[in-house]
Amino acid sequence: MTFDFTDSVTFNTALSVAGLTDYIRLLLEQDEQLRQVWITGEVSSANHHRSGLFFTLQDPDGTAAIKCVAWNSQVAKLVQIPAVGEQIIILGSIRLYPQRGEYQLTVWQALPAGVGLQALRYQQLRNRLLAEGLFDPEKKRPLPPHPQTIAVVTSPTAAAWGDIQKTLKHRYPGLQVLFSPATVQGEQAPESIVRAIARVEKDGRAEVLILSRGGGAVEELACFNDERVVRAVAECSIPVITGIGHQRDESLVDLAADVCVHTPTAAAELVVPSLSELYVQHQQRIDALYDAVYEVRTSAVNQLQILRNRLQRVGLDRQVKQEMQKLGWKRQQLLQVTSQRSQQATQHLELLRQKLATLDPKAVLQRGYAVVRQENGAIARHATELTVGQELLVQLGQGEVKVKVMEVTTKTLKD
Template identity: 90%
Template sequence: MNFEFPDTALSVAGITNYIQSLLEEDKILRQVWVTGEVSSANHHRSGLFFTLQDPDGTAGIKCVAWNSQVAKLVQIPAVGEQIIILGSIRLYPQRGEYQLTIWQAIPAGVGLQALRYQQLRNRLLSEGLFDEERKQPLPPHPQTIAVVTSPTAAAWGDIQKTLKHRYPGLQVLFSPATVQGEQAPESIVKAIARVEKDGRAEVLILSRGGGAVEELACFNDERVVRAVAECSIPVITGIGHQRDESLVDLVADVCVHTPTAAAELVVPALSELYAQHQQRIDALYDAVYEVRTSAENQLQTLRNRLQRLGLDRQVKQEMQKLQWKRQQLLQITSRRSQQATQHLEMLRQKLATLDPKAVLNRGYAVVRQENGAIARTATELTVGQELLIQLGQGEVKVKVTEVTTKTQKD
């Protein structure tokens, strides 16, 4: 029998290289998670070689974790254990085999959930969602409280009972939500959004009773965590018990471990308020009494000091000083008044001697020309000129009949 070989036939290396490119360049196979059971394991000087297979033995794959990576594995593969590995496909042309080069190995089941929890926690922590600085304080005396929980859960009954007992008359807004199962995260987010949209609540309680880890998974859901972190009103959580810390507990403004504890913390008891009020009254009474007693003591001290100082005697001495100064002032004023009167009389007499009327009263006269000017020499006058003679009593009008001019001799 004769066979005709086609020109396109590939060599072993050619087909191997082709398969290698398909495997190693595939986006999924370059970083793939695989779960299975370790069927064999061998520690070699270069690394850890093991086989991962399905529990029913229908398929298996060879794996290797090089020594540089073994110390970084969360779970060291051991025969019989269920693990989840992260790695990439590598093909070895000489043997015509492929295997997974391992970067990480973790326990399957609960171990995977724990890893995802830790990864999300680290991411949220790096964003600052757990920082104390961003958390809001609870209002001291809220009048309206919102509760987000399941209407069928015992937590809702515990919260109602506690609030009614501690703070009767408080308005409680109930926003029901599913708090377990796949639908829980979306239900809780919507319940919180309803409370914010309503706008009446001053604080929000997010709660449910205790449960298994898987039952509390919704409180580790990133959607729920961010809804609590972004809530505009303070949020207090009462989820499960102390051993069941969730990411929602870490991001909430206040975290307690039971629904009852949340209700007790969110409002004060009226009996406690009354006791505090009575304490303030007693403290105020004591303060007033202390101030009054201190003032009375100070007043008595001042009285005693005044008595020792002899205030009456000092007042009498001051009055005597004032009387003496008054007499001095009167004497000085009287003396200065007499001096002023004498000086005034002297000026009056001097003025009288200078008064022109006094000269006229002694027999002298003033001769004035028609224009009112005083005639001082005969040469200023002419015959026939009319003159006005001013006497001590009255005036006389005359006419010049003769002008005689005499030369004064030494």
């Protein structure tokens, strides 16, 4: 079928978005059935706003949901204040919200209808896993203090992945990050997360695993209460830290993880130390060592002066020799202690210097590696980002060269 867009009838009969929305609004608001309708369902999320109470009502099986609002003038008249997990019966009318093109239920009254099925299932699963010991504090493992390889399980399109990369790069440059992508919302999410964790374990390089998502509505986080995901986290062979991004609710995955925080950024901050903080700590140790040496030296000088004063009062050669022997022994002891502490401090300083040297990007270039940048300055990380004929700037250990892409292949190196 073809349309002649030059036909004046088409332009004369076309509706604006506001016109169409207003037409639909009239249909909904003039419908006798929708002016006063009773609906029953389970509250999946609730948010108190300055203008009223906004919440979502859904069927127990999660197949359908509707947004609801009880304005402040009506909230005090409700028999039952909607709360997450509760089953309620609502009397209200359908209204259309033109700005977003969405319909919602304006609530007049809410009556209790018992505990929601979703909340009941959550509590039953929580109690069963708790009885099995999956949440025991004794099973929680500490995070490694200085991990060199970290695995991240999240969606490649989520803001959480970008936040984690940015935080890790800022706090601990040179860290190796293994990304295991997963779907973190919807029916396919539980199995996807389980497979992503299994890939990390099979790889065997990661010392700690971050499982994250950038928050969302309660009903969108259902995968983190799925028994398969909870068991995968509890049985993971390496420590797991979760940063799901929801502060008001605690998922079962949070209970099973070794450490849980509220945001992906917080997880990245907790999993690695800050290199600048390590340098400050090292400087503090050096200062403490200098203070200790100065204190020992001052004490020895004071003791030596005491002995000299005593020798001035006692003229016996035998006592002088004894005091000289004691002084020599203490001097030798002081030298040994000072030498040992100085040697330990030197070794620790050399270790930190070597670590800083390995993290220096210029040092990597001096070993024969190169950095390839596109014309806009972005680093080329994958061959699929490049095109034949594209000009690139290659940064070497000494100087730079400009090259042109002659051929692009997607073959990857294998270990």
